[in-house]
Amino acid sequence: MGTPQLALGENGAAAARAAMVARLETSGEVKPGPVREALLALPRQVLMPQAYVRRSAPDETPPRWDLLDWSRPADREELLERLHSGESIAIQHEGEPILGRDAGARRGGAMTAMSSTLGMTADLLQLLDLRPGQRVLDIGTGAGVTAAVACFVCGDAGVVTLDIDPYVTAAAGERLAALGYRPAVATGDGTTGRPDAGPYDRIFVSFAVPRVPEALVEQLAPGGH
Template sequence: MNASRLTSLDTPHPPMPVGLLAAATAARASMVERLVADGVLTDPRLREALLRVRREVLLPHAYVRVSGPGADPVGWRLLDGSHPGDRAEWLDLVHSGESVLLQRDGEALTGLGRGPVTGGHMTSMSTYTPATVEVLQQLRLQPGQRFLDLGTGPGITLALAAAVIGPGGATGVERDPHMREFARHHLDRLGLGAEVVEGDALDGHPTGAPYDRIHSGIGVPCLPRAWAEQLAPGGTLLTTLTTRTPSWPGQLSVTRTPQGGLRTLLRGRPRGYRPLLGFRWLTAVDHRDRITADPGRPRPTRLPPPADDAHGFWVAAAYLAPGLVRDFQAETMTVVAPEEDSWAVAGPGDGTVRVHGPRDVWAELEGLHDRWHQAGRPDTYRVELPDGDGPQHVTSGTGPKALTWTLPPCPTLPRQPSSPAGRGSLDSLQEGT
């Protein structure tokens, strides 16, 4: 391993070389131009914030995976943005829009060795930039608002919010001590007036409540009561509702009316935030070789593979056909029930499907698709929030044909350990499981 070490947070950071500062500014402008050209970025205030917030300060290093799929242990290479040999690659990665991997297994973030490392799991990373932009635009940030960021990680979302709303209005909650100090140190360098406090994201931050905007960078199985209680009249909250499958996430928005009531809207999305550590996802990866060798017995189907963007159907499938996960890397639609050793492989439009195992995965999707169609093909759902700690129910509407289900109770969610902590990742539809 290269003996070079990253700068300690206790050591004054040297000024950035003039040439690197110019290169970073140009890379940031190019990133913003791409977001505008792709139709992702439309808010002029957020555009100015993206140009202003120096990502290279908040993301001073990055892990790059160097081993192929299925490798165990995984091989990584740590890029040090202060090292001349890493700067070009690091600068491109930081402004690529992709997630930037920052922390393995809750490690301390000072004195990291530049170069190759082996093993470990990523426990903190930045968010895919287009998703960050989408969320912040949905929140309609305005100067003077109070903003709470839950599970703030390295602070990209928090910094952008602070740049829009102004000093003193943006607070992030981070439990992992290493990531918390890392974010504080680099946010202070930017001088945006953003604060990072210690705490468990599930508890929000009652000291600074109420908030006009609340953003959760972690997925939760239901809405924590504390979050709703800390939302100001007229305020909006956004979070991911997570299930055991990463394939079909839902985004929950909650608005508190001026009269104090709560309005909710659940919609399926192509990507969502990872859940808190300890929440175990299903995966199709371990079945790939077996499915390739034996896709299953063919049978006719009345259901062509539903479109990827039929998010209203897929988010319902996450709840009403539980235990399924999709392999988005497969050539044709492949849905697996890993705990029942069952799967379905849809044909390429030939009216057949292959099924394997004791659970007829495709028959469940056929039946659910019929119910979804009878319910009016809903794109959105309402979450009914009780006054106390009772169950939270989801419904597509009224009447006997409405799709309904009950969310898992929040108290069953594993609480964040003091270390490690996973933050800030969004898993896209295309990234699979």
Template structure:
């Protein structure tokens, strides 16, 4: 099949899934970008490991830059509700593909894209040149935005954040929209759509978004196992806590500040959850087929797994609210997570 045929096949698949709005179809189809051959499947492609020190082809190390799956990109762009002539700040240039799409949709002069890694930015500039697009490419910390190009009508991020940078709000017009992956640390991330107000910026969670973290906001690495962990059991099946619902994930993230987690499994036979806070506290638990009870090993000043299960049961007692009932408020002082309305704040506020 020809390149054009493959591109059209993917476009039809994305449209059928509702991930490619009509206004973005033209930008997609008219992009002559030479590196389309690597993205004809709806999958993410890893383009950097260990901040450039590793080789992504080996599958080893930490993934630090990627080309996001087309379906995820278009779903995120759709939440921008962008209009002709509006100015967009694109945070996390990566390969340059999202910036190229925005430029094709709005015009090069209306797009500013920021990339923290000079080597990644250099390759993005080459990719953009091949595609015939020339947005304003800035090498710098995306958390700072790019004040020289402000004010923007829209801010679109492709990297995850724990806290929405206040600079993004300051550089966006009142009524403007910010769309970003929001990854507080517990479980999978969420897509957050915010609207800038007068004194505060408010928005809701609108979907899933598993993205690599902004370098300035990476989660702490797992703590080493302590020499003398405490061993006990828990009556709660960790599979219920870790795999129940995205709404539970938001509640746990809000009610257990600073918690970070990883979950691994081997089919239906084995699963393990590890949680930590970056200050020396950690816990592990899991399920093993044929084993009675659920063992917990923990260390540090916090009983993190107890905090997590308490938060999970609180969510159950709230009536199991779904993810779309949660939102985030951002001010110059910090960030709050709320349920149903901005006045119903859950958990402590996070500083700016």
């Protein structure tokens, strides 16, 4: 279900954000607490000023995509709806550089970086029981949403976000800084973690692994999650 027609710009983005969080509260995926407050405060168009929408049918080959751009007024209404739909958001096509790219059409290939569905992300963040001053390792940076929530709740001094794709970490670092957050942003293998900055009170992993990597267990502080 899309967002209502909204005035475009920052006021429209704030209204779309509030409506999205209200829907997640109604569905039971978001509860009162710091994660809810972070999601209400987080301008998603800053972390994802560009996002892909699929223009082709599911069985059509090659697939066709459009990269929407917040800086283009003609794209803003559709981008606002997409960013606040609660669904996963495609942010990278075929491993491309994310910063400095042109908006417009793409054909073929596949999406190689996503921002996960927000209900699932919020549920996992709430299970982590984030608190001020905790040290957090966020593995699988994506668009930087989980890192931004961790910075909002815990303070950015103890947050490390790690992704294997240097284009993903470059974009996330710049956009988190635009929000006033300066966590440690690192590029590397998520299964090995980031031992030099540990141990961590909380570790968030947003990619599939056959089993919990032993390195991450070793980097978890006593009593951590």
